[in-house]
Amino acid sequence: MRGDDLKKGASTAIVWLLLLAMPYWLPAIGGYTELGARVVVLGLAAMSLNFLLGYTGVLSFGHAAYFGLGAYGAGMTLKYLVPSTSLSIIVGTLVGTIAAAIIGPMIIRLRGVYFAMVTIAFGQTFYFIAFRWNTVTGGDDGLTGWQRLPLDFVFGQIDILKSSVAFYYLVLVLFAVATGCMAWLLRSPFGRTLLAIRENERRARFLGIPVDQHIWISWVISCCFVSLAGALYALLNNFVDPRALYWSQSGDFVIMAVLGGMRSFWGPLLGAAIFVVLQDYLSSQTQNWMSFVGLFFVLVVLFFPRGVLGIIRRRAAA
Amino acid sequence: MSLLRVENVSKHFGSLVAVNNVSMNVEAGELRAIIGPNGAGKTTFFNLISGFLTPSSGRITFDGEDITALRPARRVWRGMARTFQITEVFPELPVRENLRIAVEVAGGNRLNPWLSRDADGEIRARIVELMDMGGLADKADRLVGELAHGDQRATEIMMSLALKPRLLLLDEPTAGMGDQETYDITQLIRKLHRDQKLTIVLIEHDMRVVFHLADRIMVLAEGEPLAEGTPREIGANEAVQAAYLGTAAAA
Numbered sequence: 001m002r003g004d005d006l007k008k009g010a011s012t013a014i015v016w017l018l019l020l021a022m023p024y025w026l027p028a029i030g031g032y033t034e035l036g037a038r039v040v041v042l043g044l045a046a047m048s049l050n051f052l053l054g055y056t057g058v059l060s061f062g063h064a065a066y067f068g069l070g071a072y073g074a075g076m077t078l079k080y081l082v083p084s085t086s087l088s089i090i091v092g093t094l095v096g097t098i099a100a101a102i103i104g105p106m107i108i109r110l111r112g113v114y115f116a117m118v119t120i121a122f123g124q125t126f127y128f129i130a131f132r133w134n135t136v137t138g139g140d141d142g143l144t145g146w147q148r149l150p151l152d153f154v155f156g157q158i159d160i161l162k163s164s165v166a167f168y169y170l171v172l173v174l175f176a177v178a179t180g181c182m183a184w185l186l187r188s189p190f191g192r193t194l195l196a197i198r199e200n201e202r203r204a205r206f207l208g209i210p211v212d213q214h215i216w217i218s219w220v221i222s223c224c225f226v227s228l229a230g231a232l233y234a235l236l237n238n239f240v241d242p243r244a245l246y247w248s249q250s251g252d253f254v255i256m257a258v259l260g261g262m263r264s265f266w267g268p269l270l271g272a273a274i275f276v277v278l279q280d281y282l283s284s285q286t287q288n289w290m291s292f293v294g295l296f297f298v299l300v301v302l303f304f305p306r307g308v309l310g311i312i313r314r315r316a317a318a
Numbered sequence: 319m320s321l322l323r324v325e326n327v328s329k330h331f332g333s334l335v336a337v338n339n340v341s342m343n344v345e346a347g348e349l350r351a352i353i354g355p356n357g358a359g360k361t362t363f364f365n366l367i368s369g370f371l372t373p374s375s376g377r378i379t380f381d382g383e384d385i386t387a388l389r390p391a392r393r394v395w396r397g398m399a400r401t402f403q404i405t406e407v408f409p410e411l412p413v414r415e416n417l418r419i420a421v422e423v424a425g426g427n428r429l430n431p432w433l434s435r436d437a438d439g440e441i442r443a444r445i446v447e448l449m450d451m452g453g454l455a456d457k458a459d460r461l462v463g464e465l466a467h468g469d470q471r472a473t474e475i476m477m478s479l480a481l482k483p484r485l486l487l488l489d490e491p492t493a494g495m496g497d498q499e500t501y502d503i504t505q506l507i508r509k510l511h512r513d514q515k516l517t518i519v520l521i522e523h524d525m526r527v528v529f530h531l532a533d534r535i536m537v538l539a540e541g542e543p544l545a546e547g548t549p550r551e552i553g554a555n556e557a558v559q560a561a562y563l564g565t566a567a568a569a
Contacts, residue, residue, distance in 0.1 A: 184431070185431055188430060188431045188432055188433070189422040189423075189427040189428060189429075189430045189431075189433060190428065190429050190430060190431050192415070192418065192419050192422065193419065193422075193423065193428050195408070195411065195415075195419070196408060196419045199408035199409065199410055199411060200406055200407065200408050200409070202402070202406050203406040203407060203408060203474075203477075205390050205391055206368070206390055206391075206394060206399070206400055206406070206478075207394065207419065207420050207423050207424075207477065207481065208391045208394030208395050208423055208424070208428075208481060209391060209423055209428055210389075210391045211391070214428075217429075
């Protein structure tokens with residue numbers, strides 16, 4: 001047990017060192033800071049999805065809905081309501097979370113593929129609303145004509161608009177809060193009831209855990225952080241379009257989580273990094289970049305069902 | 319007053335009548351065995367009591383309260399715990415964590431995002447107590463899925479016991495076990511019944527176990543009650559003998 005804790009502590013320390021120093025080492029190996037921010041934002045989305053998928057055992061194929069609601073919530077706040085970046089993040093996160101809380105009771109009784117299908121259906125509903133409601137959402141062209149604004153503090157201003165490094169660190173702070181919350185919850189009695197549901201729903205039920213209620217809470221927490229990721233995604237791009245809500249975006253999150261390793265806390269972040277870097281590199285080489293990502297995904301799933309992090313762990317153990 | 323009262327309960331699956339008009343009263347402190355040939359409806363009857371299935375008709379009360387339509391988790395909250403014919407545990411978690419989940423839920427911590435040092439200490443002590451009782455202390459950090467069948471069953475029983483039930487339902491606790499394991503589990507059940515005065519209802523195929531443990535026995539055949547009485551009465555009952563010999567001859 002002791003050695004295990006030590007290993008976990010060490011891997012957490014390595015992840016944080018790499019993340020904190022990203023603006024310094026990433027350009028040195030040919031990347032750029034926005035790419036780093038993209039990894040962290042999509043990594044947060046994938047880790048949020050994995051709170052539900054890896055730790056509760058429930059597969060959602062519609063997380064893009066809440067990601068997109070967070071993104072539109074943030075963008076529309078800045079465009080129509082108030083010129084405040086921090087408020088836009090709060091509103092975006094709340095919009096996605098509230099939508100998830102309302103939709104939750106309609107879907108939590110479903111299991112397996114039925115749950116996945118219904119989450120897709122709800123996601124597509126939001127997609128079509130964003131797609132068709134031209135006057136408000138900008139329709140297919142996306143929501144434009146706004147940008148993230150410098151953050152005002154009592155002691156001064158941080159210009160997250162012009163400085164991509166400053167924006168990266170804003171993203172990283174929120175990422176730290178969100179993942180810290182998730183890690184803390186997973187180590188709590190409540191978190192253990194989620195593991196119980198994942199491991200054996202029947203036993204969980206007959207221990208007196210009202211399974212549907214716990215899945216609802218896990219779903220709302222997961223969607224809350226994916227909405228936060230969506231809000232940050234909108235701010236990163238200064239743009240939102242309906243594809244952020246599209247079902248294939250949900251699929252990307254699932255791919256990231258499974259690719260990196262859904263039984264490990266940091267796995268989905270690694271999956272997001274691989275996905276984003278492959279996308280960035282391959283899409284400049286070929287239009288069919290997705291088929292290469294797909295091929296890589298299939299190979300990992302076939303030969304390393306515990307994901308890329310699973311491979312690394314096995315090496316470390318051997 | 320009876321702790322568990324089952325009144326004229328039936329369960330139909332389409333045109334199949336799995337349980338037909340069965341009644342049973344279990345007194346507090348009693349150990350009741352349910353026996354019967356394969357397909358007699360024993361497990362279905364059990365599922366009706368524990369809330370895994372809802373009866374088509376009839377009424378079930380627990381400690382005077384109607385629980386006929388109550389969901390399983392709510393029956394657990396009222397003090398009913400069960401094990402399954404095919405052991406239901408958390409196979410990919412260690413014994414200690416299996417018990418921890420049960421102890422925490424039983425302590426009302428299921429929604430708790432934080433445990434105080436004191437509360438955690440109490441939970442740890444309770445886990446150790448349960449592991450000692452179930453003979454699992456030396457396997458605390460082993461994954462339950464890797465344990466021998468008997469130890470998995472012991473883990474399941476200890477998880478149920480962690481809930482501090484007033485009624486424990488055991489569905490074939492010795493199914494698929496060797497002689498030594500059967501003996502160990504039998505001793506454990508006996509200890510729970512004798513020392514802790516726990517009310518137990520169990521389904522069992524092994525007649526040595528049944529006659530060794532039970533205060534009273536109910537016999538089901540083809541979904542209907544065939545006989546009920548003390549082990550001595552049941553042993554002498556001709557209808558029961560016929561039912562068992564009948565199936566033995568058919569098989």
